[in-house]
Amino acid sequence: MSLQARSWKSGRSVLILFVALALVATVICAVAGSNPKSADQSHAWMNTTLSPDERASMVLKEMTLDEKITLLHGTGMEGLSPISPLAIHSNGGAGYVVGIPRLGIPPIQMSDAAYGVRMSGDNGRYSTALPSCVAGAASWDLDAAFEYGSLIGRELRAQGYNMSLGGGINLTREPRNGRTFEYMGEDPVLAGTMVAALIKGEQAQNVMGDIKHYALNDQESGRKAVNVNIDKRAARESDLLAFEIGIEQSDPAGVMCSYNRLGGEYACENKYLLTDVLKKDWNFKGFVLTDWGGAHSAIKASAAGMDHEEPGWIFYGDTLKKDVESGKVPQAELDDHVHRILRAMFATGLVDNPPQRGVVDVAGGFEVAQRIAEQSSVLLKNDHGLLPLDAAKLRSIAVIGRHADVGMISGGGSAQVDPPGGNAIMPPGKGQTRWLEPVWFPTSPLKAIRAKAPAATVNFNSGADLNAASSLAKSSDVAIVFAYQWESEDMDLDSLSLPEHQDALIAKVAAANPHTIVVLETGGPVTMPWVDHVGAILEVWYAGSKGDDATVNLLFGDAMPVAKLPMTFPRSEADLPHPTVIRPARGSDSEGNVSWQKIAAGLPAFQVTYDEGVKVGYKWYDAEKKSVLFPFGFGLSYTTYAYSNLTVAPGKNPRVTFTVTNTGNRAGAEVAEVYASLPASAAEPPKRLVGWSKLKLNGGESKEVSVDVNPKYLSIFNVERNGWELLPGEYTFMVGGSSQDLPLKQSLTIK
Ligand code: BGC
Numbered sequence: 001m002s003l004q005a006r007s008w009k010s011g012r013s014v015l016i017l018f019v020a021l022a023l024v025a026t027v028i029c030a031v032a033g034s035n036p037k038s039a040d041q042s043h044a045w046m047n048t049t050l051s052p053d054e055r056a057s058m059v060l061k062e063m064t065l066d067e068k069i070t071l072l073h074g075t076g077m078e079g080l081s082p083i084s085p086l087a088i089h090s091n092g093g094a095g096y097v098v099g100i101p102r103l104g105i106p107p108i109q110m111s112d113a114a115y116g117v118r119m120s121g122d123n124g125r126y127s128t129a130l131p132s133c134v135a136g137a138a139s140w141d142l143d144a145a146f147e148y149g150s151l152i153g154r155e156l157r158a159q160g161y162n163m164s165l166g167g168g169i170n171l172t173r174e175p176r177n178g179r180t181f182e183y184m185g186e187d188p189v190l191a192g193t194m195v196a197a198l199i200k201g202e203q204a205q206n207v208m209g210d211i212k213h214y215a216l217n218d219q220e221s222g223r224k225a226v227n228v229n230i231d232k233r234a235a236r237e238s239d240l241l242a243f244e245i246g247i248e249q250s251d252p253a254g255v256m257c258s259y260n261r262l263g264g265e266y267a268c269e270n271k272y273l274l275t276d277v278l279k280k281d282w283n284f285k286g287f288v289l290t291d292w293g294g295a296h297s298a299i300k301a302s303a304a305g306m307d308h309e310e311p312g313w314i315f316y317g318d319t320l321k322k323d324v325e326s327g328k329v330p331q332a333e334l335d336d337h338v339h340r341i342l343r344a345m346f347a348t349g350l351v352d353n354p355p356q357r358g359v360v361d362v363a364g365g366f367e368v369a370q371r372i373a374e375q376s377s378v379l380l381k382n383d384h385g386l387l388p389l390d391a392a393k394l395r396s397i398a399v400i401g402r403h404a405d406v407g408m409i410s411g412g413g414s415a416q417v418d419p420p421g422g423n424a425i426m427p428p429g430k431g432q433t434r435w436l437e438p439v440w441f442p443t444s445p446l447k448a449i450r451a452k453a454p455a456a457t458v459n460f461n462s463g464a465d466l467n468a469a470s471s472l473a474k475s476s477d478v479a480i481v482f483a484y485q486w487e488s489e490d491m492d493l494d495s496l497s498l499p500e501h502q503d504a505l506i507a508k509v510a511a512a513n514p515h516t517i518v519v520l521e522t523g524g525p526v527t528m529p530w531v532d533h534v535g536a537i538l539e540v541w542y543a544g545s546k547g548d549d550a551t552v553n554l555l556f557g558d559a560m561p562v563a564k565l566p567m568t569f570p571r572s573e574a575d576l577p578h579p580t581v582i583r584p585a586r587g588s589d590s591e592g593n594v595s596w597q598k599i600a601a602g603l604p605a606f607q608v609t610y611d612e613g614v615k616v617g618y619k620w621y622d623a624e625k626k627s628v629l630f631p632f633g634f635g636l637s638y639t640t641y642a643y644s645n646l647t648v649a650p651g652k653n654p655r656v657t658f659t660v661t662n663t664g665n666r667a668g669a670e671v672a673e674v675y676a677s678l679p680a681s682a683a684e685p686p687k688r689l690v691g692w693s694k695l696k697l698n699g700g701e702s703k704e705v706s707v708d709v710n711p712k713y714l715s716i717f718n719v720e721r722n723g724w725e726l727l728p729g730e731y732t733f734m735v736g737g738s739s740q741d742l743p744l745k746q747s748l749t750i751k
Helices: 003-008 011-020 022-032 052-062 065-071 085-089 133-138 142-158 188-203 232-237 239-250 271-281 299-304 318-325 331-347 362-376 445-452 466-474 502-512 544-555 596-601 618-623
Strands: 095-097 108-111 210-214 227-229 254-257 287-290 378-382 396-400 457-461 478-485 516-522 536-539 607-609 628-630 641-649 655-662 668-677 688-697 702-708 716-718 723-725 729-736 744-750
Touching (some): 052 331, 065 331, 133 142, 133 188, 133 362, 142 188, 142 362, 188 210, 188 688, 210 239, 232 239, 232 716, 239 271, 271 299, 299 331, 318 331, 362 544, 445 478, 466 502, 478 502, 516 544, 655 668, 655 729, 668 702, 688 702
Parallel strands (some): 254 287
Antiparallel strands (some): 378 536, 668 729, 716 723, 729 744
């Protein structure tokens, strides 16, 4: 953990500094501008019938060099750069970019907003916590993802922000990555498609969206120093494909370049990543902003395609200005950076419809958070129909697990949403969110269970004393263990085991009562040495502001489990491509606990080689023939589904048509997954996800569904030709309810 991080992440001290600088600022603010109200309509570029590009070009023509430079950097942050007096106008988010009032260009107010708007508590506001992003991905539901983004967009606007810093989709290549909860799983097609729906939801609220961390920032350990080695084809077909899809489908305003190096070059000055791939191959029209403190140069970064530095102006202030004046940075290059930012502002509508502060709709947020939690919790095991529980028949319920009496855990770091009233496990008034301290939301499963089963005796045991927990379980009709594993930015997990003796607790409880149900509050996969001994397992991830009611509705059958795993749960860490996390030498600068000047100058690199290449997640386990605990795409329900009548029609987008039948009598929704294997000449892993459809089906109902497969998802990346290539040969399409349960198969020869 970095000391820098601890201090700069606390907005409080920054605010104090801001206040001290207020006097200076009032003098300058007439120039700087901070008025979020709508722009002066008299400017020719306020004509909304013009394209965002035309509008941006018109503004650009009027701008002085100083004004241009102003748009290319933030205004600073304690511990990461100097702070400008103009930062007084910041709304309290992670980034503030001064506007140009004389031209009607508003400031950019950026906030982290992975699963909700960050720092609302620190800023005296309130935000909804949605289930973690990985949960959103587990819904496999594009409408839910759009709704997820829309809620974030609305709450950003209500709090005075016009740009989100969410949209994380680094693939779960290293499942111990402390930000796994903040990302969207292990598959590029799933992650890219889901994040696009989320960003579309945000941008529909006239808020700039962002996608991050570009690219291959797949672990937190030594993230500011690590050099990632991976071959180009594998990168393009895995992590970069997720970004390609996300960007193509949602046109995000921003792409955040990551801290790490790739092939020896820092991501934020990596010409291959930023220009060759992002701007040329993918035709990205928005702007590249650095991760916080991720810039390392002016001339090189500018030439490579970095458009904007955050949080300060170590390179993109006076240094860049001098480099432009001396011709070391061409004027056209500078103008392109500025144009991209202006275009994004016009394209997302925030100039025409600036945020208006208002009261966050708390009840509306609860409703969305609960619905998404219900749609994203994955039922992993349910022996003998133990679930759903019948409240009328149960006389006694044991609720076991640390803090399950008061709350449910949330994901930490810059994604952290502040719970109302503070951290539920802290005494009142002491629950302020702190960097690298687990935060529990005041969503008590114990209370929700008591409310749901009023006729039953519901007893709680924290599990601290295994024998006491076991005897409570023994004397109860059912035992529900709430188990957790906390994740945060700025750390990786030591292992995939549940921490704090929870494995022993679950084993002991299960030995005392065969009707043991485990509810997992985790950011990603965990190992389960007790898996064969418990009756049911429900993965609820970090379930957000209404995690208690959503979880209990699922346990008691008032909601139907309809989600599927967005990542494999392996049997053991020995089965991972890298059985241990590769970390920098202990105490070395590469850990990143050094000054921002040292980080900016570049830390000594250590190497991580992703020799598993494209074989991320299920592609690895398939190729290596390793059995897993729960496969990618897996999830049970309280009903069952059957698949039939597969046909595959050739064409530009091969059309895969099949029938899904709900063979039970309860209404539900099935994620019907389509995989393909490529011709042997492709030398690819045994199969890849190429599409899916989520269908609602009443009990006994059948529906025919068609999935049009994007040919890119069937292609390989040809490095020599620098393009996707659909190889001739035989493709096999497989359809079913999980990556390991694909009852329908049909081949298609592509010439
Ligand atoms: C994180 C980013 C975040 C930024 C601003 C960085 O440490 O990696 O994801 O958006 O801080 O808070």
